[in-house]
Amino acid sequence: MPVDTRIIDGRLRAETLSREVAAGAERLRGATGVVPKLVTILVGEDPASKIYVRRKAEHARAIGMRSVSHHLDADLSEAALLALIAALNADREVHGILVQLPLPPQIDRVRVLAAIDPAKDIDGFHPMNVGLLASDGDGIVPCTPRGCMMLLEAELGSLQGLNALVVGCSNIVGRPMAQLLLRAGCTVSIAHIHTRDLPTLVATADLLVSAAGAPGLIRGGWLKPGATVIDVGINRVPKPDGDGTRIVGDVRFDEALGRAAAITPVPGGVGPMTIACLLDNVLRSAERLAAEGRCAAAA
Numbered sequence: 001m002p003v004d005t006r007i008i009d010g011r012l013r014a015e016t017l018s019r020e021v022a023a024g025a026e027r028l029r030g031a032t033g034v035v036p037k038l039v040t041i042l043v044g045e046d047p048a049s050k051i052y053v054r055r056k057a058e059h060a061r062a063i064g065m066r067s068v069s070h071h072l073d074a075d076l077s078e079a080a081l082l083a084l085i086a087a088l089n090a091d092r093e094v095h096g097i098l099v100q101l102p103l104p105p106q107i108d109r110v111r112v113l114a115a116i117d118p119a120k121d122i123d124g125f126h127p128m129n130v131g132l133l134a135s136d137g138d139g140i141v142p143c144t145p146r147g148c149m150m151l152l153e154a155e156l157g158s159l160q161g162l163n164a165l166v167v168g169c170s171n172i173v174g175r176p177m178a179q180l181l182l183r184a185g186c187t188v189s190i191a192h193i194h195t196r197d198l199p200t201l202v203a204t205a206d207l208l209v210s211a212a213g214a215p216g217l218i219r220g221g222w223l224k225p226g227a228t229v230i231d232v233g234i235n236r237v238p239k240p241d242g243d244g245t246r247i248v249g250d251v252r253f254d255e256a257l258g259r260a261a262a263i264t265p266v267p268g269g270v271g272p273m274t275i276a277c278l279l280d281n282v283l284r285s286a287e288r289l290a291a292e293g294r295c296a297a298a299a
């Protein structure tokens with residue numbers, strides 16, 4: 001029986017969250033004089049990364065935060081990047097540090113992420129925050145999985161007891177996503193490149209979060225009827241008429257319509273939530289640093 005599939009409006013939800021974050025930033029400024037400040041670091045010339053970093057900085061300013069972007073040469077040394085991070089860690093006016101990934105090959109991502117002050121690690125990628133998430137602690141949670149959880153909870157209410165499938169096991173999305181779903185009471189499976197029978201696994205999932213980065217990987221016919229689908233994939237593919245490119249998700253959207261209970265579109269689903277959650281993380285970091293007397297009021 002075909003169902004009427006709800007299309008989850010991530011852009012609208014993200015606008016609501018952004019307004020709440022803007023109000024929180026204004027409250028913090030009124031109470032303490034602290035204006036949350038985001039610093040982004042981009043190394044090299046990856047065109048997609050340039051766009052995303054600029055979008056994050058613009059959104060931060062649009063909601064009344066300060067933001068500074070460092071754009072560094074592709075041949076930057078790891079030592080130079082670590083020195084910049086050390087300076088930002090020590091800067092009492094900086095509350096959030098984001099090092100855009102991927103990094104060029106001469107720079108060790110693990111060493112760089114571990115060098116960021118965990119209290120300013122608004123991506124939630126520092127080993128301390130990863131560990132806190134894995135042990136049910138109160139650290140900074142990565143933005144994309146947080147955004148997905150907000151959409152899922154708005155859609156389903158309690159997730160307790162549901163079968164959840166996460167496709168993809170990256171440190172940025174898949175692994176933290178699985179941790180959050182586990183915390184919410186789901187029975188969690190993680191599929192990845194070596195998974196043998198993906199269609200059978202997909203058929204068991206009450207909720208599916210796909211972050212594989214593989215256009216059209218998930219066929220609509222594989223879905224459990226009535227499943228809720230969160231598509232994190234952002235895949236640039238040639239347009240059918242050969243005229244430029246467009247962005248599609250991991251899930252065949254058209255096939256999922258009529259079968260899933262609800263699905264996020266690409267674009268307009270998870271992407272905007274990622275940015276809104278990032279700014280929320282900056283606000284939370286600023287609030288915590290202010291409460292601990294570890295930051296300065298804006299000059």
Ligand SMILES: Nc1nc(=O)c2c([nH]1)NC[C@@H]1CN(c3ccc(C(=O)N[C@@H](CCC(=O)O)C(=O)O)cc3)C=[N+]21
Pocket residue numbers: 052055098099100101102123143234247266267268269270271272274275
């Ligand atoms: N340290 C770090 N932190 C990140 O959070 C991080 C990163 N590195 N590297 C790259 C990925 C990717 N990412 C996106 C953010 C917003 C959209 C976004 O706004 N998407 C819109 C528009 C899509 C488009 O037009 O390109 C949408 O889905 O509707 C997408 C992707 C953050 N990332």
Ligand SMILES: [Mg+2]
Pocket residue numbers: 010265266267268269270271272
């Ligand atoms: Mg999207």
